[in-house]
Each structure stands twice: as structure tokens, then as C-alpha cells.
Amino acid sequence: MLSTLTPLWLVLLGLAALAWAIWSYRQTPGLTRNQQRLLTTLRATTLLLLIALLTDPVWPLQKRQQTPPALAILFDNSASIPLAARDSTIAQTLQRQFPWTALKEAQTHLYYFGSTLKPANPEHLADSLDFQQPRTNITQALQEVFQRHPRLNAIILLTDGQYNEGPSPLHWATQQSIPIFTIAIGDTTRPRDVRIDRVETNTLTYIHTPLPITAYLQSNGFAGTTLTITLQANGRFVAQHQHTLTLPQEQASVSFEYTPETPGWHRIEVHVEALEGEFTSRNNSYSMLIRVLDRKRQILLLAAAPEPDLANLQRILGGNADLNITTRIQRDGQRFYGGPLPDTLERFDLLLFAGYPGRNADLRHITRLRQAIEQRPFLLLLSPQTDLSRLEAWADLLPAQPTQTVPGLTEITFKLRGEAQNHPIFTLPDVLLARQNQLPPLQTLRATWQPKPDTRLLAIGQTPEGQEQPLFLVQERSGRRAALWLGSGTWRWSNLPENLSPLHTLWEELLLNTIEWLTAPVEDRLVRVWPERETFGAGEPVRLLGEVYDERLLPVSDAELHVTVWDADSTRYPFRMEAVGNGRYRLETLTLPEGLYFYQAIATRTDRELGRDQGHFSIGLSTVEFQTPWADHNLLRQLARRTGGQMLTLQTLPTLAEQLHAAGLLQPTETIQLADWRPRTQWPFLAVLILLLTAEWVLRKRFGVV
Secondary structure (H helix, E strand, O other), X not given: OHHHOOHHHHHHHHHHHHHHHHHHHHOOOOOOHHHHHHHHHHHHHHHHHHHHHHHOOOEEEEEEEEEOOEXXXXXXXXXXXHHHHOOOOHHHHHHHHOOOHHXXXXXXXXXXXXXXXXXXXXXXXXXXXXXXXXXXXXXXXXXHHHHHOOOOOEEEEEEOOOOOOOOOHHHHHHOOOOOEEEEEOOOOOXXXXXXXXXXXXXXXXXXXXOEEEEEEEEEEOOOOOXXXXXXXXXXXXXXXXXXXXXXXXXXXXXXXXXXXXOOEEEEEEEEEOOOOOOOOOOOOEEEEEEEEEOOXXXXXXXXXXXXXXXXXXXXXXXXXXXXXXXXXXXXXXXXXXXXXXXXXXXXXXEEEEEEOOEOOOOHHHHHXXXXXXXXXXXXXXXXXXXXHHHHHHHHHHOOEEEEEEEEEEEEEEEEEOHHHHHOHHHOOOHHHHHOHHHOOOEEEEEXXXXXXXXXXXXXXXXXXXXXXXXXXXXXXEOOEEEEEEOOEOHHHOOOOOHHHHHHOOHXXXXXXXXXXXXXXXXXXXXXXXXXXXXEEEOOOOOEEEEEEEOOOOOEOOOOEEEEEEEOOOOOEEEEEOEEXXXXXXXXXXXXXOOEEEEEEXXXXXXXXXXXXXXXXXXXXXXXXXXXXXXXXHHHHHHXXXXXXXXXXXXXXXXXXXXHHHHOOOOOOEEEEEEEEXXXXXXXXHHHHHHHHHHHHHHHHHHOOOO
């Protein structure tokens, strides 16, 4: 390539072009000396420029540029700051104390943070800092500012060091190579105060079931004072206890008991009365939500015919106060003992088939029941009365399918599989499981059963010939559970002789455990929407997150996900969630009034519903920021030391610029940019070349040169 010519060759080519230009016009007659010089200059310049373009030489260039130091300044805007600083005008104090003038040569990125990071204007800092953020996440603030500005010289963090969300900032900071200068707001002195540190209880319970609740208190400076602690549920008084403090600094616990009477979401709140001279009463209460379920389950029992197993089954179910049984026994093709088949099957939590469908089962009833078990759990207990040909209508919904049938019955003995002991159905006493081989044999139809791929085989039956076949199978599919018991004669298990008396409850416990498992909520939804947290602070935006999948469990990114939120007064707020990619969705609402809220989300695509979900959240005055109204100097000191920074206080804050100068962090950064300069890539050279050729041609015509 011509661009690889050495500088010597370029000089020789240039001299040759110059010599040829001089020679060409030196021999031209009719030109004055000045005309010869002018034309020679034009041609020589043209040739030199043409050589430069053809050989394409490369000249390296260096450009020096100074970049001012970059600093990120993070102000903690959480509600704990005025308490830790003991100063209600802390925003004005920070505006006044910060060395803005000394840092004017630096490129500063100003933010304030709580649970989120937001940019701030230094001229209006005092107005931006309202200290209303209900949570503090220091780690997230550091991570976000580093992602936005990866070439920072240092981070200046002004905070009390108390965080109540996210991991410790020490772990993240030690993995980075950026100095963090911490400014401690407030001191470590613990004020004279009483607070509820936490409340512990179950988040799920049942109606009419006593729920233990324990509140943990912490006090400082109130020895000898008697506290009154009150428990409320949904705003109503439940119980009250008194506790006398005996130490200057004391940790105590108070126990309550609450028995909910109605199902639904219950807000429980523990409150300790405010004391005279207490630093703040905003940490004197603690609230949480518990979910109360109705333990009573509606069960439809359908039997093919009266038989001993059915009588035993009715005895067991009827003796359980948590079960409401509706029984229908086939009488003939159209009629049942106990009344007609209920008009509404959706109200039942479980469909229990005892030998049903039998030979007299009506096909219309079978079809209707099929539609019901597509959506709700069922338990099928096989018996000699079961008609396997009619059962074919449900074949795709059963945990197993009969592939070969032979008339007659065969005996089998119960044998539990090893993996069944890890299943919640078999949380049975060890004495029962250890003596299972002493149970009387069962009978089963002569059939070969093929379990489905999503079925778990928990127990097998062993024939007298030693062959094994499925006995007890369970299935969980698309949010619906099903169970299949292929043996009959369980009434014998409930009527054992005295020497086997420990085993007489095995069938009852196994049956009731199966019903509990079948009717328990199943988390297998194609549409999932949940709040970012269960309780949002007053004035805090509510964030909902969602995911949408299709039947193949592949993410759906083009769905329309509509959410309706309503409060206790049924005031409704419609929203639409924003797709963020890969089947994920997000919604950030404006602030809502305090209270308990419920929501329902419906996902659609091309007018077809993909699924729905529902849930709840609450909005109230968050007390978490008032739990620790003092500064954590130890954390701030470690954070500065581990990153190569320093810890300062509000009193030494004006010397921040000096500390940064001493650490060499306010020196501008000089960068050298290397670039290659090539004439061929510069369009003005081509323009000049055309201009020179044109000028020479015009002058030759004017001077009469052919």
C-alpha cells in the first residue's frame, strides 16, 4: 500500500513533483516571469497535495485534556435524621455547614436517599430535605450512584449510619476501590425513651383458634416506671397488660393471646402508652397483618352405593368439627339418597368420591362433575362398586389411568414408600409407620394402573404373588391437587383388635391429612402480582411487581396487566402495570391514604384472559425509622477506614475540602488522547485540490497557454 512508504520516499516524490512543475512552465513560451512563477506554484502545490492524498500518510496526534475531580454527595433524607441530630432545622444546618465554595472546582453529583436515590439541587437543598423517607437503604444508594458515575474520585456520605433495609454497606464498600468520606449526623447517646422493638406471632392462623402474640420492649432511663401495653385488632381493644421497669436500660417481653372470630386480613397493633419526658412517642406502637382462614371446609361426598367403607368414612368425617359434609349416595340412574346433586358445585372445597362413579352413574352427572374437578381438588377412593368404564371420562384428570382390566378382586397389603415419609400427608406418629405391616389386607380391582408423569406414588400394594402395584397416588397440576386411593376395606383398619389398638387411628389420620393437603392453597399461578413490601409508609409510593407466564411456563412480555385496588370503603383505583421485559411488569402508584388495601390483577392478551391474581398491602405510619434515634459512629468509622476515606462530624464538616486535598482526591485528572491524522479523510483537501486545478486552468486560458 502507498501509505506504507517511508518518509524518504515521500520527500523524493515531493522533490520530483516540484522539479517537474518548474520544468513544465520554464519551457512554455509567451509567459512573463511572474506568470511562470504563479503557474509553477499552482501546479507544484497541486502535485504535492495529490501525492499526499494518494500515499495516505498517517500523522499521530496527542491531545491533552484535564478533567475536574468527580464527587458524589449523598444526603440521608430518612425520618431518623432529625431525631439523631436532636435538631429540627438539620436541613438548614447541612446547607450552611457544607463547604460548597471550597468544592466549586470539582464536578459534584448531588443526591438524597432513603429507600430510593433521587437527584438534588444544591441551591435548594434545604427545601429538598424533608426527612420523610420511611426507610433507609445505604447499600442501594451507594450501588446506584456508583453505577451512574463509575469514574468518581470519592463519595461523601452524610447520614446517621442507621439502615433498616438492604444488607450492610460494609460488604459492598470493601469490594470497591473508591474512598468514602462519611459525615456522622448526630451522636451515639441513647435518649430517654421507651419503644416496641418488634412483635412476633404467626402470620397465618384460623378462626376460633387462640393466637399467641409476643411484644418485645426496650427502655432507657425509666427505671421504676409502670408501663401499660395494649393489644388492638382492626382498631378494637383486645387485651391490656402492665409491666414495671426495674433497670435503667431494660429489655422486656409481654405476651398476649388473640382469638379471631372472622376470616380475612386482621391488623394487630401493640401500643405502649407515652411517658412524660420520653424522647419520642412515634416508636411506641408496632403493627402487622395476619391472615385468618376459615378452617371449616365444605366437602361433597359422592358414593356409588352403601357399603362398610362408606359408613366408616361418614363416621370419621362427621366427627371432625372443621368439616361440613354434604353426602349424596347413588340410588338409581337419576336419584341420590340425601337429595339431588347440588346445583352449585363451586362452593365446595373438595369433591370426595367413595366408589363413584358406579354402574348406575348418569353420564350427564359424570360430565358435570368432570367440569368441577378440572378446577378444584378431589379425592377418589376406589371400591368394588366403581365402574372403570365410566371412570374413563375422567382419565386425563386422574393421577393414574387403568390400562388393563380383568373382572374380579385381588388382595393387597399396604406398603409405604420411602419418599412418602417426606410428604406432609404422612406426618404420622412413628409407632403407626413402624407397625404398618400388621394392618389387615385390602382389596382392589384387577387392573393395571399407569401413573401420570406429574404424579407421586406414596404407597404401593403387594399381592400374595409378590407383585407390586400402585395404591396411593397424589398429583399437583396447574394449581389443582388430586389424590387416588386404589384399595377398599379400610373399615377393618378402624376396627382392629386390642393388641393392634395403636393402629386403629392410622386410616383416620391418613384420610384427614390428605384432605388438609388437598384443600391447602397451591402457589402455582401463571399470573403473579405482589407488593414490593407488605406495609408502605404514609406518603410513600406503592410499588407492585408482577410476572406473567403462558401454559408452557414461558414468560409473556406483551400482555396487558390491569390492576384494581380498593380500600375498606370499596373506593376503587384502576391501574395498568408497565411491561419491563421478559414477562415482568411494574407499577408505581401515587401515594394513597392510610389504610388496608386489596387488589386484583387480570392479565389478557388479544382479548383472551391469561390469568389473575389478588393480594393486599397496607399503608400506615411506619415506625421503623424511630426505633434507633441515635447515630452509629462505629459503622461510619469502619466504612471510611475500609475504603480509604475518613469520618467527619457536623462540627468538622467545613474541613472536608482540606481532607480531600490531603488525600489527593481534588486534583484534576489529565488524560492524553491519541489519534491518527490522515489527509485522505479530510474533505477540505479534496476541495483545495479541485480549486487549484480550476485556478490553473483558468489562468492558462487567460495567459493564452494552450
